[in-house]
Every structure is written in C-alpha cells, then in structure tokens.
Amino acid sequence: MTTGSPHPAPGGAPDAAPGGAAGGDEVDLIVAAWRREAPQLDVEPLEVLSRVARLARHLDRLRRDAFAAHELETWEFDVLAALRRAGSPHELSPGQLLVETLVASGTMTNRVDRLAGRGLVERRPDPADRRSVRVRLTAAGSAVVDAALADLVEAEHRMLDVLGREERRALATLLRRVSAPFER
Known part of the structure; x- marks a missing residue:
C-alpha cells in the first residue's frame, strides 16, 4: 500500500514510481514501510523532508x-x-x-x-x-x-x-x- 497522490500525470496516465508504486514514488514506499513496521510513530515529516533530501542529492x-x-x-x-x-x-x-x-x-x-x-x-x-x-x-x-x-x-x-x-x-x-x- 502506498500513500501517493491519486492525481494522474499529464496525459491522464498515473505516475509510476521507480519502485513500481502506481501514483507514488520511492518515498511513498519508505513511508508505507515505516507505517507498517512502526505504527506508533507519526512519520509524516518523512513525506516532505525525505523528498527534500533526495531532491538535494539530485540537485x-x-x-x-x-x-x-x-x-x-x-x-x-x-x-x-x-x-x-x-x-x-x-x-x-x-x-x-x-x-x-x-x-x-x-x-x-x-x-x-x-x-x-x-x-x-x-x-x-x-x-x-x-x-x-x-x-x-x-x-x-x-x-x-x-x-x-x-x-x-x-x-x-x-x-x-x-x-x-x-x-x-x-x-x-x-x-x-x-x-x-x-x-x-
């Protein structure tokens, strides 16, 4: 299960993450795994800051x-x-x-x-x-x-x-x- 956006990419096709998550990206997969493995933690900051960190590496x-x-x-x-x-x-x-x-x-x-x-x-x-x-x-x-x-x-x-x-x-x-x- 991912927590990605349900919005389709331009042209109507859903986004596809490199890890294969339709409508999401690698961070969605990471967050979903943490929510499964550590449900007592609010991992919402990872949804923003992990993307910022990954974008920083690309930049x-x-x-x-x-x-x-x-x-x-x-x-x-x-x-x-x-x-x-x-x-x-x-x-x-x-x-x-x-x-x-x-x-x-x-x-x-x-x-x-x-x-x-x-x-x-x-x-x-x-x-x-x-x-x-x-x-x-x-x-x-x-x-x-x-x-x-x-x-x-x-x-x-x-x-x-x-x-x-x-x-x-x-x-x-x-x-x-x-x-x-x-x-x-």
Missing part, C-alpha cells in the same frame, strides 16, 4: 555536472558567484566571503589562493585599510562564473518543468517558511 549532481563543464568545483563556483553578485567592482573582503560561503577562515584562504593561481580572482589592497585585502573577480573569473550560471539555471529550469509557474512560486514560499529559522 548536487546537477550542479556538479553544470560546473564541471566549465572546469569548476562547486566551492569554486560558490566563491566566484559571491564576488559576481557583489556588484561592481565585484570584490569582497575575505571576511565577507566567509559569510557568503559559510566556510572557516583557513579554508577561505586556501580557496582564494587556488582561485588566484588559476587567474580567476586577485587580491588587492583594501583602500580603507592597507593592512587588509580585498578579493576581486578577474575578467576570466567573471566569464567562467557567468557561463556556469547560465548552464546551471537552464538545468534547474528543466528540473522544475514538472511544475507550473504558480506551483513553483507556492513551493518557494513554503520552503522559505521552513528554512527561514535556520538562516543567518
């Missing part, structure tokens, strides 16, 4: 593939994207990069070193404090992050094509409400 793979096509690792894209989003002159302090990418100070120093070695960023003296530096996106860094972002957005659009515009907006609103307490 990680999709992103790695999009970035690999531009010879970038995910962490490299994260740093370059933070600089690109900063607006002209596309530079941030190492401390600002820490906040933007959620990594430790030693990790960021290593990442900036590696990106500078590839010519994607450069360190510049901070005009407000000569003892400090700013990390600036180079023209090469800007070109590669822009191209990787274009490919990523295209792939993410394909991933969400199963939803209409209003469904995507509603999902974004719901996910924002769930994730807001964990944000900085």
Whole structure:
C-alpha cells in the first residue's frame, strides 16, 4: 500500500514510481514501510523532508555536472558567484566571503589562493585599510562564473518543468517558511 497522490500525470496516465508504486514514488514506499513496521510513530515529516533530501542529492549532481563543464568545483563556483553578485567592482573582503560561503577562515584562504593561481580572482589592497585585502573577480573569473550560471539555471529550469509557474512560486514560499529559522 502506498500513500501517493491519486492525481494522474499529464496525459491522464498515473505516475509510476521507480519502485513500481502506481501514483507514488520511492518515498511513498519508505513511508508505507515505516507505517507498517512502526505504527506508533507519526512519520509524516518523512513525506516532505525525505523528498527534500533526495531532491538535494539530485540537485548536487546537477550542479556538479553544470560546473564541471566549465572546469569548476562547486566551492569554486560558490566563491566566484559571491564576488559576481557583489556588484561592481565585484570584490569582497575575505571576511565577507566567509559569510557568503559559510566556510572557516583557513579554508577561505586556501580557496582564494587556488582561485588566484588559476587567474580567476586577485587580491588587492583594501583602500580603507592597507593592512587588509580585498578579493576581486578577474575578467576570466567573471566569464567562467557567468557561463556556469547560465548552464546551471537552464538545468534547474528543466528540473522544475514538472511544475507550473504558480506551483513553483507556492513551493518557494513554503520552503522559505521552513528554512527561514535556520538562516543567518
């Protein structure tokens, strides 16, 4: 027994899960098994959060593939994207990069070193404090992050094509409400 949606897929055919559950997916099979094996537990959160976790794994793979096509690792894209989003002159302090990418100070120093070695960023003296530096996106860094972002957005659009515009907006609103307490 599954707990999947009775709604048919576009075209009138019922959805089929990889595990063979008509009208459901793998999570429906997992939830049904837990309800059978541990009926004393309310496993309803699994119906949402197991899907979020599975989608996160698919999204990680999709992103790695999009970035690999531009010879970038995910962490490299994260740093370059933070600089690109900063607006002209596309530079941030190492401390600002820490906040933007959620990594430790030693990790960021290593990442900036590696990106500078590839010519994607450069360190510049901070005009407000000569003892400090700013990390600036180079023209090469800007070109590669822009191209990787274009490919990523295209792939993410394909991933969400199963939803209409209003469904995507509603999902974004719901996910924002769930994730807001964990944000900085």
